[in-house]
Amino acid sequence: xxxxxxxxxxxxxANTVLADVSLSIAKGETLVLFGPSGAGKTVxxxxxxxxxxxxxxQIRVNGRDMAGVEPEDRGIGMAFQNFALFPHMDAFANxxxxxxxxxxxxxxxxxxxxxxARLLKIDHVLHHKPKELSNGQKQRxxxxxALSAAPSILLLDDPLRNVDAxxxxxxxxxxPRLLKDQNATVIYVTQDYKEAMxxxxxxxxxxxxxxxxxxxxxxxxLTPANTDIARLFGDPVINLLDVRxxxxxxxxxxMVSDRPVRLLDQYTSQIGRxxxxxxxxxxxxxxxxxxxxxxxxxxxxxxPLNEKTVTLALTLxxxxxxxxxxxxxxxxxxxxxxxxxxxxxxxLFDRATGQRIAPVRHSMNEAVA
Amino acid sequence: MDxxxxxxxxxxxxxxTLVCLFFMFPIIWIFLMSFQSNETILRxxxxxxxxxxxxxxxALITGKLETQAGSLDIDFMGNLFNSLFLxxxxxxxxxxxxxxxxxxxxxxxxxxxxxxxxxxxxxxxAPPLLVLLPLTIYFQQLGLANTxxxxxxxxxxxxxxxxxxxxxxxxxxxxxxxxYAYRIAGHDFWSTFWRIALPLAGPxxxxxxxxxxxxxxxxxxxxxxxxxxxKQPVTVGALAFVTASGIQYGQVAAGIVLSIAPTxxxxxxxxxxxxxxxxxxxxxx
Numbered sequence: 268x269x270x271x272x273x274x275x276x277x278x279x280x281a282n283t284v285l286a287d288v289s290l291s292i293a294k295g296e297t298l299v300l301f302g303p304s305g306a307g308k309t310v311x312x313x314x315x316x317x318x319x320x321x322x323x324x325q326i327r328v329n330g331r332d333m334a335g336v337e338p339e340d341r342g343i344g345m346a347f348q349n350f351a352l353f354p355h356m357d358a359f360a361n362x363x364x365x366x367x368x369x370x371x372x373x374x375x376x377x378x379x380x381x382x383x384a385r386l387l388k389i390d391h392v393l394h395h396k397p398k399e400l401s402n403g404q405k406q407r408x409x410x411x412x413a414l415s416a417a418p419s420i421l422l423l424d425d426p427l428r429n430v431d432a433x434x435x436x437x438x439x440x441x442x443p444r445l446l447k448d449q450n451a452t453v454i455y456v457t458q459d460y461k462e463a464m465x466x467x468x469x470x471x472x473x474x475x476x477x478x479x480x481x482x483x484x485x486x487x488x489l490t491p492a493n494t495d496i497a498r499l500f501g502d503p504v505i506n507l508l509d510v511r512x513x514x515x516x517x518x519x520x521x522m523v524s525d526r527p528v529r530l531l532d533q534y535t536s537q538i539g540r541x542x543x544x545x546x547x548x549x550x551x552x553x554x555x556x557x558x559x560x561x562x563x564x565x566x567x568x569x570x571p572l573n574e575k576t577v578t579l580a581l582t583l584x585x586x587x588x589x590x591x592x593x594x595x596x597x598x599x600x601x602x603x604x605x606x607x608x609x610x611x612x613x614x615l616f617d618r619a620t621g622q623r624i625a626p627v628r629h630s631m632n633e634a635v636a
Numbered sequence: 637m638d639x640x641x642x643x644x645x646x647x648x649x650x651x652x653t654l655v656c657l658f659f660m661f662p663i664i665w666i667f668l669m670s671f672q673s674n675e676t677i678l679r680x681x682x683x684x685x686x687x688x689x690x691x692x693x694x695a696l697i698t699g700k701l702e703t704q705a706g707s708l709d710i711d712f713m714g715n716l717f718n719s720l721f722l723x724x725x726x727x728x729x730x731x732x733x734x735x736x737x738x739x740x741x742x743x744x745x746x747x748x749x750x751x752x753x754x755x756x757x758x759x760x761x762a763p764p765l766l767v768l769l770p771l772t773i774y775f776q777q778l779g780l781a782n783t784x785x786x787x788x789x790x791x792x793x794x795x796x797x798x799x800x801x802x803x804x805x806x807x808x809x810x811x812x813x814x815x816y817a818y819r820i821a822g823h824d825f826w827s828t829f830w831r832i833a834l835p836l837a838g839p840x841x842x843x844x845x846x847x848x849x850x851x852x853x854x855x856x857x858x859x860x861x862x863x864x865x866x867k868q869p870v871t872v873g874a875l876a877f878v879t880a881s882g883i884q885y886g887q888v889a890a891g892i893v894l895s896i897a898p899t900x901x902x903x904x905x906x907x908x909x910x911x912x913x914x915x916x917x918x919x920x921x
Contacts, residue, residue, distance in 0.1 A: 313816070316816070316820050317819075317820075318812075318816040318819060318820065337819070337824070337825075338816070338819040338820050339819050339820070339821075339822045339823055339824050341820075342822075343820055344820070345816075345817065345820045347813050347816075347817060349811070349813060351811065351813035351814045351816070351817040352814075352817075353814060353817070353818065353832060354814070354836065355835045355836060364817075364818060364821040364822075364823070365821040365822050367823075368821055368822030368823045369822060412817070412821065416821075416822070
């Protein structure tokens with residue numbers, strides 16, 4: 268089912284958590300709500316679930332206004348960040364809770380619960396009370412409870428937050444398949460950008476100021492709406508260098524390490540403006556001295572990680588710049604080196620506002636004049 | 637725990653012994669008294685050496701009090717039944733009324749909810765006599781004086797605020813998410829109340845029930861004014877031991893032992909409810 272949020276406002280006493288939030292989620296889509304804590308992601312989920320009511324605005328599910336519709340009538344499955352298992356019921360009864368409400372027969376219920384439990388590998392602990400379950404098992408029980416009635420809308424509130432790193436990694440691999448099989452519209456809340464990138468068809472980046480950007484993981488990663496979002500996605504974090512684009516030899520360039528770095532022609536109108544140049548560490552690569560566009564740097568340290576090697580270097584002006592390359596590929600470990608970048612991958616932000624400057628396509632003469 | 641110096645340990649031990657002695661001594665003394673005749677109780681100096689007798693208990697159970705001045709009928713067993721019936725019925729009514737109200741005060745923030753809750757609590761601030769004078773007149777006019785129904789109603793003044801405020805705290809301690817999860821799973825408000833809130837507040841409801849039972853049991857002044865002999869609880873009935881030929885200490889002691897027995901048993905039984913944690917590890921800190 269599709270979900271449409273329009274101009275949602277919600278305040279608790281004097282604290283406005285959501286001010287004018289609008290968002291639409293298509294049927295069958297997995298939308299990730301990504302952002303720091305306090306951004307109002309959980310509140311948004313609860314509004315959709317119907318356990319709290321918005322102060323203003325409208326929530327429509329499949330076009331139907333949800334105002335005044337009780338949570339039990341919304342046909343939603345939800346997993347809570349704190350699991351919120353029923354402590355006095357065993358795992359089986361917890362998972363069966365959405366089925367008992369639908370008055371299914373005992374045998375059908377048993378079959379469904381066991382199927383979901385097998386899928387989530389908790390079929391051996393079905394008769395344990397929540398306090399006898401490990402954190403990972405609690406999390407899977409909570410997830411199983413959300414899934415058991417095969418709801419057409421699934422709200423997952425940071426379900427991997429309270430589990431250990433190993434399990435989180437496993438679940439990050441398993442969840443996309445699981446969610447795909449559910450055939451449900453999913454809203455997934457997380458603070459982990461990798462989770463967001465791995466699970467979302469689209470990502471909505473939310474901060475205390477509301478929804479900042481909505482887009483596919485690629486869009487968010489390659490064309491972040493502002494420097495804050497650029498910093499939130501990517502590890503190592505994006506290089507942000509203060510530059511002022513200038514016109515040199517018929518090209519738009521920015522000076523990095525006293526060398527002109529060519530930018531896209533579409534940035535012509537930004538000449539002379541104080542900007543921030545965003546360079547993803549993995550879009551930089553080492554080149555031989557003298558090759559076109561080579562920028563001299565001084566290597567500071569090299570950090571080999573499992574799948575990649577991250578090099579911290581200094582430009583001639585002493586600015587730090589990080590370069591990431593796949594592990595095992597050759598590269599200098601110390602001393603002088605040269606790097607080059609792909610003009611298309613560089614992102615330009617306005618220095619005053621931090622907003623991304625979209626490349627504009629227009630005639631060059633007009634811009635120069 | 638930190639290492640404790642011998643002196644500190646000695647002082648602590650002494651303090652604990654003194655406190656225990658202070659609280660336990662009257663109970664032990666009463667227990668011993670209940671097996672003695674009036675003569676051995678009143679001898680000077682008092683002694684713990686005596687030949688035990690069951691005559692106090694037999695007098696209470698048979699209802700025949702033998703004094704020097706002659707035989708006296710007392711209805712101690714009837715009083716005991718009255719106490720049991722009045723307290724139990726009051727607590728049950730108090731739970732039926734108070735628990736849903738406590739839930740409403742805990743979960744539904746409606747206009748004036750705090751004021752109403754506080755007003756109910758304030759019944760406990762006023763001296764009971766303040767309410768009793770007008771009540772006596774009304775009760776006589778309404779025909780409620782000297783009826784179990786009337787007494788149970790008045791006992792709500794003791795029981796209801798206690799239940800309301802204790803149980804409300806327990807309801808507030810249940811993470812709202814657990815109830816939300818049950819609602820979202822497709823259950824309506826009432827079944828969430830029955831299946832989630834009530835069982836999880838169980839220990840609190842037991843504690844409130846126990847406490848209010850004890851308060852109701854120990855109440856004196858309501859029953860003294862509003863009930864006559866056949867409806868009187870033990871607290872008022874004990875006055876019968878003050879006879880023309882003196883105070884029957886032995887029977888008073890036996891009466892006290894019998895009358896604290898039910899509350900004592902209840903406290904021992906319900907202790908595990910009071911100790912058992914509420915959340916049981918379902919929600920991660």
